[in-house]
Amino acid sequence: MFEVASQIVINLLIACFIGFLAGYIVAKSRSSKIKAISNEKSENFIDDPKVRTSINPIFKKGFSVDNKPLVLSFPKSTGKDNLKKIKGINSRIEAELNNLGIYHFEQIAKWSNKNCDWIEAFLDIPGSIKNNQWLDQAKILQTGNETIYSQKVVDGEIEVD
Known part of the structure; x- marks a missing residue:
């Protein structure tokens, strides 16, 4: 019985490790895509003062x-x-x-x-x-x-x- 329980625990640890590894790889690939999209948007969107003030006029000036x-x-x-x-x-x-x-x-x-x-x-x-x-x-x-x-x-x- 102890052998079966230890095999289950070992299989769960291996599955957990594979899951974390797969999640890390997927997240890494998505974050690079998101960074590319956000860099593209920030260059064209956020830096444009007209767009910033149309979102919220508080962004018109850079003060507290x-x-x-x-x-x-x-x-x-x-x-x-x-x-x-x-x-x-x-x-x-x-x-x-x-x-x-x-x-x-x-x-x-x-x-x-x-x-x-x-x-x-x-x-x-x-x-x-x-x-x-x-x-x-x-x-x-x-x-x-x-x-x-x-x-x-x-x-x-x-x-x-």
């Missing part, structure tokens, strides 16, 4: 996202706010803010100084947020009140492009 403000995946059911009511935000900046996930005055009103610095660097608008007092305007606009500038935008006295 530690100070990125909180964003939403989509606007609230009431719809997005007209961010152009804030002095210093034109159509281009509003579109870029929306691409980041910033749709509402409430979001802007909650920014910290580090969030402002991050947005200014990301959108390449140095000093604009602080000089135009976006946070103060957003705090007023989130309550439903209007600022002098936003009232002029609503009345059509100022066209924001």
Whole structure:
């Protein structure tokens, strides 16, 4: 009985060794194919900045996202706010803010100084947020009140492009 058990154990060890060897050979051949495909894709796909920003705009710049403000995946059911009511935000900046996930005055009103610095660097608008007092305007606009500038935008006295 001991001889039969030892033969079974020996056969299992041999089968295990052959299985590991076969798995290693298969994995090695697949990994070389995957590396070739990934190198081909990375040269044509990931290094292209247009493709990277279309995947996620965070990849637009190569800096930390530690100070990125909180964003939403989509606007609230009431719809997005007209961010152009804030002095210093034109159509281009509003579109870029929306691409980041910033749709509402409430979001802007909650920014910290580090969030402002991050947005200014990301959108390449140095000093604009602080000089135009976006946070103060957003705090007023989130309550439903209007600022002098936003009232002029609503009345059509100022066209924001």
